[in-house]
Amino acid sequence: MALLEAQDITKRFPGVVALGGASLRVEPGEVHALLGENGAGKSTLLKILSGAQGSDGGHLTFDAKPLRPDDTPSQRQKAGIVTIYQEFNLQPFLSVAENLYLGREPLRFGLIDHRQMRADARRILDDLGLSLDPDLEVSRLNVADQQMVEIARAMTLQAKLIIMDEPTAALSPREVDILHRIVGTLKARGIAVIYVTHRLKEVKAICDAYTVLRDGRFVASGQVSDVSIDDMVRLMIGRDVAFLKRPPRQVAPTPVLRIDGVSRRRGAHEARGTSLDNISFEVHAGEIVGLAGLVGAGRTDLARVLYGADRKDSGRIHLCGRALDIQSPAQALSAGIALVPEDRKQQGCFLDHSIRHNLSLSGLKSLSRPGGFVDEGAERRLVETFRQKLRIRMSSSEAAIGTLSGGNQQKVLLARCMALSPKVLIVDEPTRGIDVGAKADVHQVLFDMASEGMAVIVISSELPEVMAVSDRIIVFREGRITGTLEAADADEETLMALMATGSAPQAPNP
């Protein structure tokens, strides 16, 4: 008897059929991978399971009982379906502990027992190997920690089935490992998990069964042990994807970007962000530099400093030989430095605005006629170019970006910066949530831009990606550079060791 049975689920949005007959069958205690390319309908199906959205048709059975189509999220939660959504759903102004126990706070004499709640939260967090302060306001956590809070919250609920929609997209190897251990524990307790990820290696590592969706339809399902990663890719995308490796580079002799002793102290009340300590390196024209590090290593902070989003305390930045004093992102952009931020919902998207407006925003100056009038024809052509280049899946460029699937939103943001043709392009977790096929497209675009002479900095927590795209890899740990490796010399062990302990494994001093 299956724990969950979803049959022929359909869901339409204006102009889009998100699900046109999706089915999913999850057995008790199994870890079930739900696969599909961006926009295939995974998140939509999961939201229908969790009660966040209603469906237009189909049948749901859970635990041998049919589920009513108009259940609220809390009713589904009570039934035992707990969900970790792709886009975070935390309370920004409440503390970690309050988020963990929202609506289920421990009471004493009818009133909330804050002390007890804090202690409980601390225990849960410790269990998960997180040493987060339960009193911190969630708005001040970084993306990875927010993800971990979501996971911890799910742990505190009584669940028979936990749905995880791309839980590892924002995580670095250390947290991924924690999560995998958690999934193992859940499975041992007989709790089933639906697991969505675009990192197919994870599927091989922790999942038992899989289901593939394409265009909102059921395509295939089976046991993970029966298929290879290439098989899964073919099922998802319908073609083979060539995994690109950075072609031999032609690095110009002069550095485009020179970073010289950049330091930044973290304010006492700044929960997010790391201190940067004397960071120096160069990026050459045509070169792709990858920054590796664990969550909180300071890569995002460095990117923000380079981009003028945060102030530095000391150090100098030179662009094409000229010293820069950048105070704001606007100045960075006009100097030729662009950044794709890592937190797309908070820092990138204007969710209610159209895809076209989102995509063109930073480059409006070059799309404007005299008098500041936007040349909408040129703008539409730009959108069309990137729609094809990055295979952005959208019903119309006038649709709100918030109606796109997560991966497609990410592509729009990448396009926004790529369209600027900057001298230095910094991408922070560029393929967060992007499917394998599109990932190859993104990489290809990065290669093309580098070969046109752009200097590219790629920050990624996915080691295989860093290794695939970079010419050179710089490893960060706690705000310092702990090593620089040529791509040819890099392997995962060395990188992990540099990231986690600060020295290479065999320990001959570098």
Add this chain to the structure above:
Amino acid sequence: QKSGSAAATDGIVVSFSDLSQPFFVAMRRDLEDEAQKLGVKVQVLDGQNNSSKQVSDLEAARVQGISAVIIAPTDSKALASATDALIDEKTVVVSVDRQIGGGKHPVPHFGANNVEGGRAMADWVVKTYPKGAKVVVITNDPGSTSSIERVKGVHEGLAAGGAAYQIVAEQTGNSKRDQALSVTQNVLTSMGGAHPDVILCLNDDMAMGALEAIRGAGFTTQQIAVLGFDAIPEALKRIRDGEMAASVEQNPGEQIRSALRAVVANLKDKTPIVSKSLTPVLITRDTLAQASRIGEVK
């Protein structure tokens, strides 16, 4: 300043109900003028048309030790307990414009009766249009005491004239010129080709707006007579020029001046304070000379 008397006349507080209203603004100017003549200092408070504020302002003033209070109350009943407390402490209290009622102690009053003012307007209508008239009334801020009392006078006066005097529309202009303009405009539109004989505006500012509306609608002030209230200089000028028919004079200047004189005399020499009631008079072109502010008309 006269020596010696200064101490006795220290701490005179005057609390107005709403100092953004032209009526009270004019009153305040006369007050300041009279105070200078008498050589006394007064502290002016603005109740901002809010009884609660007026009460607590008075209490705040009381804390600093005051000798006399002149009050133009927002609402005659709401101030009673505050004035009772002041009188209990031997503070001299008088009212202007509107009588304070419902307290333990009687409060001497210097003012004109709004109801009678309204009636004076109606009487003019009855006298000028013996065969009856169609009347439009444009009222002050809804709920304000001046509006309620003046409307009452108008209604009583017209009713006394008989059924021929018909109020065809009664709308509020919120005491403001622009709103009176548009509301008058709309009333005229609603009547189509016909027009009312008289528009009674319960303050002069609104009468100015009504005049604009009449002109804009293509009528003459011969066809529609406009009456105002308060006899402000601008209105007096219009009356002189024949545009406005009349305005009710309540002589705010005289009210406040005599109140202040009485208070000062009482503080200095314990002269008992005697209430003074001013009869509202209707200022027309013929009686312009009786208007207290005729001197301000350019």
Add this chain to the structure above:
Amino acid sequence: MTATPAPAPDLSAPPAKAPFDTVAFLRTWGTTLFLLLLIIGFAAWNPRFLSLRNALNILTEVSIYGVIAVGMTFVILTAGVDLAVGSLLAFAAIAAAWVVQHMGGDLPQWLVALGVASAIGLAAGYAHGKTITWLKVPAFIVTLGGMTIWRGATLILNDGGPISGFDAGYRWWGTGAVLGVPVPVILFALVALAGHVTLRYTRFGRQVYAVGGNAEAARLAGINVKAILISVYVIVGFLAGLSGFLLSARLGSAEAVAGINYELRVIASVVIGGASLSGGAGNIRGTLIGALLIGVLSNGLVIMHVSSYFQQVVIGLIIVAAVAFDAYAKSHRGKV
């Protein structure tokens, strides 16, 4: 392994467009439809409601606050609010009248007044914007402060009294007409058009939407958020000044009590027009409809001889109904 992959769908084909979409129509035109129904209702009651003269009356009346509502649309798009507009209108008007009376040189009165009122509006708007961005005080507080400060300044300037006595050239701006169309209406149309074009077709307009949609993302997209914020308060300040000039030209008098409660009427116009107070959504067309709805209502109810106390009840009910109607039309978007 159970299934074989199907051939890849063509992801890049742009989708076909539907011929006519009732829902999309209602979503966009809900409030407009409601306004039309209202007009038909009033006209059925009293055909004079539809006379040209009455239409122009309504439009003139709407122009005065409509001009400000255009500026307020910009402010609300950035998730801000300006409570000071009514007081600023009064201050600009009385200061302009004061200058005309006390220092009028050889220049035409209207030119001096227009100059002074605009300059005051611009300067006050700049002060508001600067305080909001630089001292980081919420717009609500800054402009609430501005509301009492400018009202106080108005009362101080002429000791609480009105200033009147303008020449015909001045009055023309409020009472004149060109080809039968009242001057304030023409100005309002120009302001609205300029506002519409700016928001819809310029880079600045896009940036205004972006700042309101997500200020942090806007900053990271390279927009000078502070500059945009300051600009919108300058725009609304300028328009409040202009409106003060128009109102005093219309009344022939600059009054200390002018513009009281305008802020609510103006904000209501914008919000009835579909703008969100949390920013990023709204447009000038909606604001026009909102402003007209308010104007039509207060005109129509007087023409229907509804007693003034009842008018308040009816206006409140109809405004809520209008927005509910619109919300109902919009809520159907997910259910075609």
Add this chain to the structure above:
Amino acid sequence: MTATPAPAPDLSAPPAKAPFDTVAFLRTWGTTLFLLLLIIGFAAWNPRFLSLRNALNILTEVSIYGVIAVGMTFVILTAGVDLAVGSLLAFAAIAAAWVVQHMGGDLPQWLVALGVASAIGLAAGYAHGKTITWLKVPAFIVTLGGMTIWRGATLILNDGGPISGFDAGYRWWGTGAVLGVPVPVILFALVALAGHVTLRYTRFGRQVYAVGGNAEAARLAGINVKAILISVYVIVGFLAGLSGFLLSARLGSAEAVAGINYELRVIASVVIGGASLSGGAGNIRGTLIGALLIGVLSNGLVIMHVSSYFQQVVIGLIIVAAVAFDAYAKSHRGKV
């Protein structure tokens, strides 16, 4: 997965806490400090400002709108707003007075009035909340509608006039005292305490924060968002009714014009107290400070003999300064 992670180092150890943290102190107590400075300033000018009697005066005056401000805190925490409180206060007061006068049975006047005023407040609040959640009309519009509807109803009920003539038992609620403390002050303290405990120590309170912080997340976390929204409008409605009862007891008269502009004063109290109009942030302590600041200002300026027009200017400036001071204190969080 090929790499085996090394034992995780303690990367995310929370920063050690300093023994006394000036910045944290200022962040929390900025406005309070400003209020204290203001009080010291007034007291230095005129020592009578600090007399017990004056303090009680201020508190009594603050109580009337402070009671509503406690409720408004709930509303603003959910990112809502209630513009109807002033009108609702008037309507509840006049309806209560009307019932006492026309239908008063054997029950004590105050009991009847309190019952009627509360019942009206609750019912109106429920109507607002229901319209907001069910018809999906923004709170701004619903309560703006409510503002004119209830004011109109107030005027209709007694044809615009006030109702007075209450017995001593009724008046006691506005003018009496227990152990020297005025009754309204005691009630205000109780309401504030209840509000504080509710927000801080009950599940309902946490849910109010959650709805305002991120409504969608709250829904997904299983919170009945609509029920929470309705409750906050019911709470503020009830408190507006209570405040109407207190005000009419204090004045001995229920006036049709009572409570005009209260909505702004009440919202200002909450926002000065640090709440964000976009929801999720704020607390009762802040609201108390905000309400007191306004009360102290208007009292102190009278005592300082500031002329009434200037008072408006000064009040505006000081309120902006208070919030700027607080913002400045808070902005230093990154710079210790």
